[in-house]
Amino acid sequence: MNGTSPGSMARHPSGLDAAPGRRRRRNRWVALGAVLGGVALLTLLLSFGLSRDPTVIRSALIGRPAPDFALRNLDGSGTVRLSDLRGQVVVINFWASWCADCRIEHSNLAGAWQRYRDRGMVLLGVAFQDRPSASRAYLAELGGDWPQLSDPSSRTALAYGVYGVPETFVIGPDGRVAFKQIGAVSYDRLSEQITSLLPEPSS
């Protein structure tokens, strides 16, 4: 069966003719190596897989054209179309009145709006899964006079791959998504992203 004559097989029940002890020992080393190699590979894969936060989705939009939208203002006053803003730095902030981190970042957005609104930056707020009345009450409480848009049935949020609020996208003058912040954005981070995209460095 093993290429050995029946006689030799009868003499060596292991079925191995030459130096069965040495070969068995070598087989044991091979098996041990295979098991250790498997464990090492599994450890490596798990250490990579488990060190990643499964709740953070890397945006697939970075460097790609920002999905266009035409959304009505929360107060019903008119429509903002993204493609009309080409040539400016556009910051889109998805928020909701029920979102705690949105309150934290609100003053940072207000600061960036104050500083860059006359230097080629537009800040747009988009209410995410929120009742319009609750959104308006939130804005009345916290202030802020940048355009606030409503996104019925979350069409725009889905196009941007939003999965929670707050999320902030910075779009360059070329209409491409340059940066995405998941969670509350700091003033410094926002300011750094905006200045890097503005045509001439602001002083």
Next chain:
Amino acid sequence: MREIGRGEVGHPDAKRPGRRFAVGSLVLAFALLAAGGALGFVAARGPMTPANMSDRVRAVAVTLRCPVCQNLTVADSPSRLAQEMRATIARDLAAGRTPAEIRQGFVRAYGQWILESPPKRGIDLAAWIAPVLLVLGGLAAAAWAVWRWSAQGLTGRASVGAGEEPDQVLTSADRSLLERALAGTKEETE
């Protein structure tokens, strides 16, 4: 095969495990063939074409991951975002977009992450091939182990049954015990 014949001389039972093994292999081969045929048939036929709109939406939604849940598809999640994704899928289907186009739209926004199963190309192909290779490797290892054990058992029996030197099937510890016992009986008889 000669070992089995020689085994028969000493142990008439030695033939039976061989036949049982053959019958077992035959049954297993038939079962595997039937399972493989059924799998092949289902794979060749492909998924049933959904009849109504809610089934068509569901067919797309089960292939997408709910972004705000852990391990739920868009079809199964009660979350508001998933509801709105289902509404988006329904609207897009009504507008004449194909399921593949709709999926591609979600991939553009969320990345490959949003797909329940990785595409069958590039590095993602490994996720499809690896399980098959592992199962085949495991089956081969199991078959090899069973073959080795049965060969060992038969030759072991054969060597004793044929009246060979019994010390070939003993461990060194057993052998020294046996030698000591034999020496003792020799002393007694002398």
